[in-house]
Amino acid sequence: MSTDTSTNPYLSGNLAPIATEYTAVDLPVTGELPQELDGRYVRNGPNPLGAIDAASYHWFTGDGMVHGLSLRGGRAEWYRNRWVRSTRVSELLGEPPAPGERQFFDTANTNVIGHAGRTFALVEAGARPVELTDELETVCHSDFDGTLPYGFTAHPKRDPDTGELFAVNYYWGRPELLEYVVVGVDGRVRRRVDVPVPGNPMVHDCSLTERFVALYDLPVTFSLDALTSGMPFPYVWDEHYGARVGLLPREGDASDVRWFEVDPCYVFHPLNAHDVVGDDGAVERVVLDVVRHPRMFASDRRGPNEGTPTLWRWTLDLGSGRAREEQLDDLPLEFPRVDERLVGRAHRYGWATVHSGDDAGLTEPAGLVRYDTTTGAREVVDLGDGREPGEFVFVPRSPDAAEDDGWYLTLVYDRTTDRSELMVLDASAPGEAPVAQVHLPTRVPAGFHGNWIPSPG
Numbered sequence: 001m002s003t004d005t006s007t008n009p010y011l012s013g014n015l016a017p018i019a020t021e022y023t024a025v026d027l028p029v030t031g032e033l034p035q036e037l038d039g040r041y042v043r044n045g046p047n048p049l050g051a052i053d054a055a056s057y058h059w060f061t062g063d064g065m066v067h068g069l070s071l072r073g074g075r076a077e078w079y080r081n082r083w084v085r086s087t088r089v090s091e092l093l094g095e096p097p098a099p100g101e102r103q104f105f106d107t108a109n110t111n112v113i114g115h116a117g118r119t120f121a122l123v124e125a126g127a128r129p130v131e132l133t134d135e136l137e138t139v140c141h142s143d144f145d146g147t148l149p150y151g152f153t154a155h156p157k158r159d160p161d162t163g164e165l166f167a168v169n170y171y172w173g174r175p176e177l178l179e180y181v182v183v184g185v186d187g188r189v190r191r192r193v194d195v196p197v198p199g200n201p202m203v204h205d206c207s208l209t210e211r212f213v214a215l216y217d218l219p220v221t222f223s224l225d226a227l228t229s230g231m232p233f234p235y236v237w238d239e240h241y242g243a244r245v246g247l248l249p250r251e252g253d254a255s256d257v258r259w260f261e262v263d264p265c266y267v268f269h270p271l272n273a274h275d276v277v278g279d280d281g282a283v284e285r286v287v288l289d290v291v292r293h294p295r296m297f298a299s300d301r302r303g304p305n306e307g308t309p310t311l312w313r314w315t316l317d318l319g320s321g322r323a324r325e326e327q328l329d330d331l332p333l334e335f336p337r338v339d340e341r342l343v344g345r346a347h348r349y350g351w352a353t354v355h356s357g358d359d360a361g362l363t364e365p366a367g368l369v370r371y372d373t374t375t376g377a378r379e380v381v382d383l384g385d386g387r388e389p390g391e392f393v394f395v396p397r398s399p400d401a402a403e404d405d406g407w408y409l410t411l412v413y414d415r416t417t418d419r420s421e422l423m424v425l426d427a428s429a430p431g432e433a434p435v436a437q438v439h440l441p442t443r444v445p446a447g448f449h450g451n452w453i454p455s456p457g
């Protein structure tokens, strides 16, 4: 085993793990935290604990660590970071294993959400959600009160009207199936549909519209050879698999899915999707905005690093059965988001984290890019030398505030100080100086997804 982390770029720079769980209260703030920010910002990401084999380490498999801040009354009440207790993490920390039945594996390192009054760390590919306390301690590996038979996804989509979660799950141990589930506002699965597919694709995310869920059946597939040769993340580019998107009516069955062929590529993250309805009330087209990678895990199998990911629009025409594919921009970007109140609906503002240079995977995140679908304008906010943001999450000022009346929150790593901060930008003027910067006692390694969880009430 090679423990020389310099041999693996996914263990270097701000991808290197940190070794401490911190609890800090009353954090120093530059600027002023808006009074309306009452809740928790949480973010998950890989942070491998203990000795790791640097030669084979895959970024997607590192032990999960959730970072969180509680904001209230203009104060940053606390910051905490906690490893999500997988069996491995508990063993290494000398703790008893966390309760709950395990599936194929139990490292939840990709996303963290609030749902049904609980907090869940999430991952894809066969593992269960991990329930956390409000203060990020592991409660249990959850099967949603006995209603989730297998694993879950890291990217459920919440319908803004009903509050239900829509998810597409996969697990190579259930071959040639995608599993569509709907989780009710009570935190229990209320609908489950197996959808046959011709292989075992990696399905990182899905899209939701008012009528459909979109299934991404793309050419990164499970490889038994990769697994038996010791690759911790056994999914690779499959030249012969083809590429397609399926539209499943939200309450439909597998036989209702309509498939649309697209050019081979990989999509981790759609930005948003919506239906275009004709005069007769029927859906004519479904519009999917996605961040498209030209290939994935073809030559570099340790992380996403196969050419520039850019914003594309796929328009699925239900009349012709064809997909129209258009590149909308050539900026390198990832972590696309919209206002959570408009998931599955036409939005005005969509945004993402923009990267420097042309190449995706390992180039530094540099700022925010925001697209205004009303004016066609593109706004790029560069955070300056050595300041590396993560995913930007929007918090509206009030439940009925406009799409740009609120704040963008993200964790920013500052290479000069080797520390991170929670940065709060005014969504009506994101290019201006931050409204607030909450200074953390540590560096937060570059990770995956974060969300705002409002305080109850």
Ligand SMILES: [Fe+2]
Pocket (backbone or CB within 6 Å): 110, 154, 155, 204, 268, 269, 448, 449
């Ligand atoms: Fe993701």
